[in-house]
Amino acid sequence: xxxxxxxxxxxxxxxxxxxxxxxxxxxxxxxxxxxxxxxxxxxxxxxxxxxxxxxxxxxxxxxxxxxxxxxxxxxxxxxxxxxxxxxxxxxxxxxxxxxxxxxxxxxxxxxxxxxxxxxxxxxxxxxxxxxxxxxxxxxxxxxxxxxxxxxxxxxxxxxxxxxxxxxxxxxxxxxxxxxxxxxxxx
Numbered sequence: 001x002x003x004x005x006x007x008x009x010x011x012x013x014x015x016x017x018x019x020x021x022x023x024x025x026x027x028x029x030x031x032x033x034x035x036x037x038x039x040x041x042x043x044x045x046x047x048x049x050x051x052x053x054x055x056x057x058x059x060x061x062x063x064x065x066x067x068x069x070x071x072x073x074x075x076x077x078x079x080x081x082x083x084x085x086x087x088x089x090x091x092x093x094x095x096x097x098x099x100x101x102x103x104x105x106x107x108x109x110x111x112x113x114x115x116x117x118x119x120x121x122x123x124x125x126x127x128x129x130x131x132x133x134x135x136x137x138x139x140x141x142x143x144x145x146x147x148x149x150x151x152x153x154x155x156x157x158x159x160x161x162x163x164x165x166x167x168x169x170x171x172x173x174x175x176x177x178x179x180x181x182x183x184x185x186x
Contacts, residue, residue, distance in 0.1 A: 009052055009056050012048060012051070012052065012056070013048055013052075013056050013059050013060045013063065014063070016044035016045065016047060016048045016060055017044070017045075017060050017063040017064045017067065019044040020041045020042075020043075020044040020045055020060070020064040020089075021041075021064060021067050021068065021071070023039055023040040023041050023043065023044065024039050024041040024064075024068060026039070026040070027039050035073070035074045035084065036128075036152065036153065036155070036156040036157075037156055038156050038159045038160050038163065039160065040163070040164070040167070041064065041068075041089075041160075042092055042117075042120075042121070042124075042160055042161065042164040043164050043167055043168070044060070044064075045057060045060050045061045045064060045089065045092040045093060045095075046092060046095045046116070046117060046120065046164055046168060047168075047171075047178065047179060048060040048093070048096075049061075049092065049093045049094070049095040049096030049116070049120070050095060050096060050098070050100055050113070050116065050168070050179040050180075050181070051178070051179055051180065051181060052096065052181070053096045053181065054093055054094060054096040054097055055093075055096075056093070056096070057092065057093025057094065057095060057096035058090045058093035058094070058096075059093070060093060061089040061090040061091065061092040061093040062086050062089065062090040062093075064089045065085040065086040065087070065088060065089030065090060066085065066086050068085055068089065069081055069084075069085035069086065073085050076135050076136075077135050079134075079135075080131050080134070080135040083127045083128070083130055083131040084127065084128060084131045087127045088124045088127035088128055088131075089124070091120060091123035091124045091126075091127060092120045092121075092123075092124055093120070094116075094119055094120045094123055095116035095117055095119065095120035096116070097116065097119065098112040098113070098115055098116040099112070099181055100112055100113070100172075100176075100179055100180050100181060101180060101181055102176075102180060106172065106173060106176075109172050109176065109179075110169055110172060113165065113168045113169060113172060113179070114165055114169075117161055117164055117165050117168065118161070121157060121160075121161035121164075124157065125153055125154070125157050128149075128153045128157065129149050129150065129153050132145075132148070132149030132152055132153055133145050133146060133149045136149070136152075139152075
């Protein structure tokens with residue numbers, strides 16, 4: 001990658017991580033007392049991942065997760081903090097393993113966006129799920145801690161993935177260049 005292209009990618013990662021933080025702060029209400037809200041935070045991270053690939057997507061998610069943790073994340077243990085913030089949000093960068101390009105039909109692009117978001121959202125879910133099972137088991141009360149973590153984390157992650165899918169799908173139909181992988185020159 002040329003030096004100029006690397007700089008543009010770094011700037012894109014930083015700007016979209018900042019937008020993800022703003023989207024996270026624009027939560028109209030906190031769904032759960034210990035974290036977990038339906039936000040648009042996934043959207044900028046997914047855009048970087050689709051546009052630039054896995055590594056920039058991971059970097060954008062990692063940066064977002066670290067900043068969210070530092071800006072007031074719920075922390076009960078250092079390992080929990082890593083799972084719920086840097087690891088979970090970096091996982092969203094995995095959406096970039098699918099390649100969107102101009103030669104594909106719109107329906108194929110939509111399938112790839114859905115597949116990428118499903119995989120990325122699934123890995124984010126696994127990080128939050130593990131954190132819930134290990135570090136938030138006291139909130140399960142009389143039910144299985146595994147079921148509790150499944151319900152708790154699904155209640156906000158499934159809608160967030162679906163909202164991100166709908167918006168990315170709309171962008172793909174109206175302004176696909178915003179999600180297309182940039183061709184390397186030279």
